[in-house]
Amino acid sequence: MTESSESVSHAMPAPLGVGIVGGGFMATVHSRAARAARAHLVGVSSSRPERAVAAAAELGIDGAFASLEELIADPGIDVVHVTTPNALHAEQALAVIEAGKHVVCEKPLATTVADAVRLADAAASAGVTATVPFVYRFHPLVREARARFASGETGRLLTIAGSYLQDWLLDSADDNWRVDSAAGGRSRAFADIGSHLVDLIEFVTGDRVSRVAATKRTFFDSRAEHAAITTEDAVAVAVQTAGGAIGTLLVSQAAAGRKNRLHVELSGSAESVVFDQEQPETLWVGRRRGSLLVPRDADQLQPDAARLVTTPAGHPQGYQDAFNAFVADTYAAIAGDDPDGLPRFADGLRAARVSDAVIESAESGAWVDVAA
Template identity: 50%
Template sequence: MPGSIRAVVVGTGMIGAVHVAAVRAAGGELAGVVASTPERGAQVAKAWHVPARHPDFESVLADDGVDVVHVCTPNALHVRQVEAALAAGKHVICEKPLATSAAEAERLTRRAEEAGLMLAVPFVYRYHPLVREIRERRLRGEFGAWQLIHGSYLQDWMLSENAMSWRVDPAVGGPSRAFADIGSHWCDLVEWVAGVRFTEVSARLGTTVATRPAGTDTSFSTAVGGPRVEVRTEDVATVLLRTGDGVLGTLTVSQVSAGRKNRLWFELDGSAASAVFDQENPETVWLGAPDGARVLFRDPNHGSPEQRRLSRLPAGHAQGYADCFSSFVADAYAAVRGATPDGLPTGADGVRSAHIVEAALSSAASLAWTDVTTTRVGPEVTA
């Protein structure tokens, strides 16, 4: 595809702004943004210095000059919008979850494959350079056979009883909130880095705030007074996992842990060595061995080729989430041009995530170990 890739971002909340910045950082051309109303879209386009040429989603579909549609809307809209964009011949980057059911995620992914279009899902924590370093060391056999996998993903943005978000409503956000929203990131990252597949889960979900303020179309908001509604999605989750090789894992998920802003943390314990990664401190990883431990710093002059490739700044100049997103979008655009970037999360990974979420929901309902359904969609990506 000659020239710059022309992209439109659909959805103007927090994550839409992240996509806009990443499109620019990746060298794409922002051809417009679409909000919930034409008036809101024009306002945001002016604030973000984006052309206000697309008043609604339909105008994006009709524009042959648009190459990629970034879907950043509430979860319940993803299927309809992704399906329409693919039918219009657009490549798609869709915020996770790709769909709120595995069956719909499978359908979208198959349609993208049949049309020869790129469909990517922003599991962007794969793009921390030191995550790539751990994965490369695993591929070299440095850790030996896995003995235990454990970790957590903790936030506090729903701690207040007056906190509210569209994600709380299962009709808009889907039947799972905390696990589908952030536990899915942990599962994707750990499976990809460790080269495992979780085949069984035993999950328990908990709602710690019984009622919250009614109605909001924003991701993060609070309200005092007014009507309240029963909360029907989880604030916390604890999950036992088992891989196809019988390795046990544990995961704790919370959106109500005071002081924890976005702490995705995992430890992989092998027969020869261990590794720890903390997303809130991504410039270092902890590597353990029987005779001691050491801290490895991100350094574009050392380590694996992928760590070097994704190190956008010199050692000692901190990189973070925004850099991951920019690298992800750059790889997605490279895929649009026909490349096959290592580790690009695609529709198949969105399908995988949906199956894990459904297994966790089923297990929480039955109070029993539940198999994670395996569906053959797209290439195998865990190696």
């Protein structure tokens, strides 16, 4: 070892300190992603102090905080992940921002457009990184589809056929806090999963939904632990885009056999692309002559898609991998980078406006313009 090399310090930067609010399924997903990004999981808070202790043990997090206030006061925490029921998002995310911390807030960002505006404005004013996990953007083949639209390879967008189908609320005995509008908000199925569908369509095509005509159904107004349910189990929507395309969307949490099937077929004047989240290893590209299946193979993809490939072709990637990539890009933004396609609070506000227009249309029976 030379004298000069002995005198040079190569200290690694301290890992990002992470706090998590909430202790359910999404907290588990967020914690895995934070760990994959080599962050330090400092602590968790939950609905009750004892639940926070249990969550810390379950998730392998260092500490448990008795309240959100105690968590955000910890100087070792740089970013807070909000994974609580929807009605708590606005108040909790705002508290994080006001404490000067970066924030990742589950969608829907808020249960009203007014609260979503307040959060987006607060994040912008505070200069913090504030993101929403529209994680399907981080499938490599979604980025490949986006690159085809951006390059003009698909031509002009003509039609959209999209669906997001699940069956976890198929039976009246199935229940969850999300069915209660006081906890989940005015919209359930569309705000919960339809928001992902619209975000994916707009992200890939670069076009925006401008008008909607919707109908909704609540198949069970009573479930195991809830009565007088008003939130929807399914929504069907006709859409028009700013660029002149037309299409249909079907969103349901009562579609037997469908576990998490987000499916989009985007037809352009030169070619169509189809992405199926349950089968994310191939992208179908339809042409009048010579249709093909594009594999998730870095050697065959555009650079922005290839960078998200973490395993060789033939070794499947899935939902957690997409979530890990979203969190990694969020942490890169905190460090000063500007990752392309990172969904921020402005995108959460956009989703709130689309959801609001869909429910307004379903209740009025009329076409409704989506606010810009």
